[in-house]
Amino acid sequence: MIIKKLALAVLLGTLGANVQAAQEFQVEDIEVKGLQRVALGAALTHIPFNVGDSLNEFRISQSIKALYKSGHFNDIRVYRDGNRLVYRVRERETIADIIFEGNSDLKDEQLTESLDGSNIRVGETLDRTVISGIEMGLEDFYHSVGKYSANVTTKITHLPRNRVNLEFNFVEGDAAAIKQINIVGNEVFSDAEILDKIELTFDSPWWNFMAQDRYQKQTLQGDMETINSYYLDRGYLRFKVDSTQVSMTPDKQGVYIALNVTEGETYKVSEVDFIGDMAGFESTIRAINPIQADELYNGAEVTYTEEVISKFLGRYGYAYPKVVTIPEINDEDHTVKLSISVDPGKRIYVNKVNFTGNHVTSDAVLRREMRQMEGAWLSNNMVEHSKSRLSRLPYLETVEFETKQLPNEDDLVDVDFTVKEQPSGSFTAGIGYGSQTKLSLNAGIQQNNFLGTGNRLGFNINTNTYSKSVSVSYTDPYFTVDAVSLGGQVYFNEYDAGQANMVEYNNKTFGLGLNWGFPVNEYLRVNFGVGWKYNQISQLEAYEQIQQFYDIYADPNDPDGQLEFKTLDLNAGLSRSTLNRGTFPTAGSQQTLSYKMTSPKSDLQYFKLNYDSKHYFPLTRNQKWSVLTRLQLGYANGYGDVNGHDQLLPFWENFRAGGADTLRGFENNTVGPRAIYRYPTKIPSTPDPTGTSTGCCLGSDHDAIETSRRSVGGNAIALAGLELIVPTPFLDESYSNSVRTSLFVDIGNVWDTEFNPDDYRDLDPKEFEKIVDYSDPTRYRSSAGLSIQWLSPMGPMIFSFAKSLREEEDDDTAFFSFNIGKTF
Structure with a gap:
């Protein structure tokens, strides 16, 4: 009996209880003291007996366990006052705030999420028993990435009303450097061959800042798999890594790694x-x-x-x-x-295709891109193809899907697509500064997902230093259920070439048009269009390259009058796209071939042929690093004749280059042929009776030549570019799909195939030396720089910093440009 009482006393002492009697008794009252946050009724629900019940030591100890299990109390003591039971408790503190200090490898959000899994969060009670386990878990993480000197401590600061602040202090230190990696047992492949295949390295040169010369446990495990695969891919079926030793230097700043392998024979x-x-x-x-x-x-x-x-x-x-x-x-x-x-298992059928995340875009717009049909069997090829089509929509930022098996149905699934929309409308604006144009501005509005229908509506009123335009356009990409598109536009434009770094002329244009698109297959479309256009040319500054055109169409009786032209344009084109996304793609390609010509009955007869190509090559599995190659080729000319003269390409239809869309690092429209002015040389004549001398001209061989700093464009263009798309530094991962950073090299030229320098052979040799061969396509320009693109709520923004690498004399360069609303 004495031993039993001693054991019971030890048990009650361990549980923090002090019970005066060991015999059963009938409880007359239960009192709980020390409650602050926990209500009395809530505490009593955890005590497994009521007033009037018969109690003994065992039932009282069970009640203490139940109160501890509730998670509300740090300390519980029980006293007996006659037939009354008194519980004196100390509640667990409430967490008022959680603070992290000294952490850089682990972000605050990651730590908060980890603590949340252990029920350590603001507003909850503090369970001190889990703190040490959290500290050890965090230190184990740092050890796994080679930071063996890392230390994590927790400071608890008590506040009024039984509250505490938790402060986690991190001393991360540096990851241990790899001093050496030894491969033991290899005979077929040398150490150098094997080490060249893995990520971990040692003794790297200072300039190789990408080298992984800091020890990480996960990376080592991955490297072991790489070595194993390297041997298995070459027939060494019995290859294995027998053991791995990682030895640490006494100062915990370096490690030595040894891998013991057995190669075996080839099979x-x-x-x-x-x-x-x-x-x-x-x-x-x-x-x-x-x-x-x-x-x-x-x-x-x-x-x-x-x-x-x-x-x-x-x-x-x-x-x-x-x-x-x-x-x-x-x-x-x-x-x-x-x-x-x-x-093969059972054939699986699709019950429903569901969409979430499309707050603006209607389900019908997304559903028409589906190639996986409801009721049909589940095809991974069709589901992936459906995802690709959705991803190419310009108003969707991300597209993900998952298949969910229906309860109690082993052959039915739902396919759930989760999309994230991005701004489909844009306020287009731009600002730029260059050595010649100084400050330029423009503005406009565009909506690519009008009222969530997927239709494109454009209403633009743009104005800048050289252009004023108004246009209304509308396109329905699914005019028919077979994805035949129909669109139309009406526009007016007033263009001052002199303000656009070109030779002076004014062009007022009014036009309207219709276009149709027909799908050939999932990636290829053919397009047709027809349009009527009216051009009015005025304030034309005469120069050599335009003189023939002017002689054909100008009124001899009104040489300074306006030129007016009416044309009927016919368009055709092919477009192909396998891009993985509509905006900021990282893989796939896009090609466009377009042809435009005026009808034979138009005032002007000419054609234009243009080819654009883009290829994206991902360098990493997550496609954060990609290479973009760009190519644009174009040629245009007149056809037929008028009044015995060959038709010419109108000068306002010339190709132009320079600026954010073509050659960065050069002012807008400044690359290419320039205007040539030819002035006759006069000598004084005999004065008339009034004393006035009009002078007379010498022969054409004495004419003087001047070349303008302004471009006139050309009928041929070739542009190319190479871009390395890199992750944007210091940017949160959630913005990776709306911001793009790239390093680029641009190269290209505009030239005039109709220009013939021999036409100026009659000039004095000194003057002839001033003539530049503008028909030479090898007079290219190039530049390199940095581009940052941001899909902002106002529309896409482009910031470009560029340095010209090759330029011609008197080229106008622009180091910085900033545009809003340009096409990516």
Whole structure:
């Protein structure tokens, strides 16, 4: 009995209780003291008996456990006053604030999310027992990335009303540097060959700042997989990494890594067999198998074969096939028989296709891009294709999907697409500063997803130093259910070429047009259009290249009068796009071939041919790094004749280059041929009776030549560009789809194939030396620089910093330009 009482006393003492009697008694009252935040009723619900119940020591100890289990109390003591029970409790503190100090590798958001998983959050009670575990877990993370000297401590500051502040202090330190990596047991491949394939390195030169010379446990594990795959892909089926040793220097600032490997022998494939159910596609599956007998075993090829077969079956509704390669290794003759087991599983059908996140765009607009139909079998190819089509819509920023199996249905799924919209309307504006144009401004409005219909509406009133325009356009990309598009526009433009860095002339244009587009396949469209246009040319500054055009169309009786032209334009084009996104793509390509000509009955007869191409090549799996190549080629000229003269390309239809859309680093429209002025040389004549001498001209060989600083454009253009798209530094991940940074090189030229320098052979040799051969396509310009593009709520913004690499004499360069509303 004494031992029993002693044991009970120890138990009650451990639980913080002090009970005066060991016999059963009938409780007459229960009192809880020390409550502040917890209500009395809430505390009593955790006590497993009521007034009037018979109690003993065991039931009282159970009540203490129940109160601790509620999570509200740090300390509980029980006293007996006659037949009354008194609980004296100390509540857990409430967390008033959580502070992080000294952390850089782990962001505050990551830490808050981690603590939230342990119920450590503002407004909750503090469970001190989990603090030490959190500290150890954080230190383990730092050790895994090589920061062995890292330390995490928690400071608890008590506040009034039983509240506390939690402050986590981090001493991260530097990751341990890799002093050496040794490969032990390799004979076939040297250390250098193996180390060249992995990420971790050591003894890197100072300029190789991308080198991974800091130890990280996860990276080492990945490198071991890389080495294993390297051997398996070359037939070493028995290769294995026997052990790994990581030794730390005494100061914890460096590590030595040793990998012990067994290479084994190479194995050849003796036979490839297929077993299981191939859902009626056996001949096709055997045909797409790339593995052949008598070849070296290749692990990558085996994995590729499994993926190809799985994707093939997925196209026909077998969404969850199991394809496993079973090797039968013969160590005597170093061969392996591969048995590829195929289990297609059940054919899966789509119940519904759902969309979320489209707050503006209607479901019907998204649904018309679907290639995966409801009621049809689930095809991974069609679902991915549907995602690609949605991603190419310019008003969607991101598109994700997942398939969800219906409860109690093993052959039905819902396909749920989650989209994130981006601004589809834009207030287009621009500002730029250059050595010649100084400050320029423009403004306008565009809506690419009008009222969520996916239709494009444009109402633009633009004005800047050289152009004033008004236009209204509307395009329905799904005028028919077969994706035949229909659009139209009406526009007016007044253009002052002199203010646009070109030779002086004014051009007032009024026009209207219709266009149609027809899909050829999923990626290719053909477009047709017709338009009527009226041009009025005035204040034309005469120069050599325009003289022939002026002589044909000017009124001899009114040489200073306006020129007026009416034309009927016919357009045709092909466009192809495999881009992965409509805005800021990172993979795929886009090509456009367009042809425009005026009808034979128009006042002017000419044609224009243009080709644009863009290719995106992702450099990393996450496509944060990509390479963009750009190419634009164009040629235009007149056709037919008028009044015995060959038709010419109107000078206002010339190609131009320079500026953000063509050659960055050069002023807008300044690259290309320039105006040539030819002045006759006069000598004084005999004065008339009034004393006036009009002078007379010498022969054309004495004419003087001047070249303008302003461009007149040309009928041929070739532009190319190379851009390295990089992650934007210091930018939160959530903005990665709306901001793009790239390093670029631009190169190109505009020239005039109709220009003939021999036309000026009659000049004095000194004057002839001033003539530049504007028909020479090799007089290219180039530049390099940095571009930052931001898809802002007002529209796309482009900031460009460029330095010319090759320029011609008197070229106008522009180091910085800033535009809003330009096309990416």
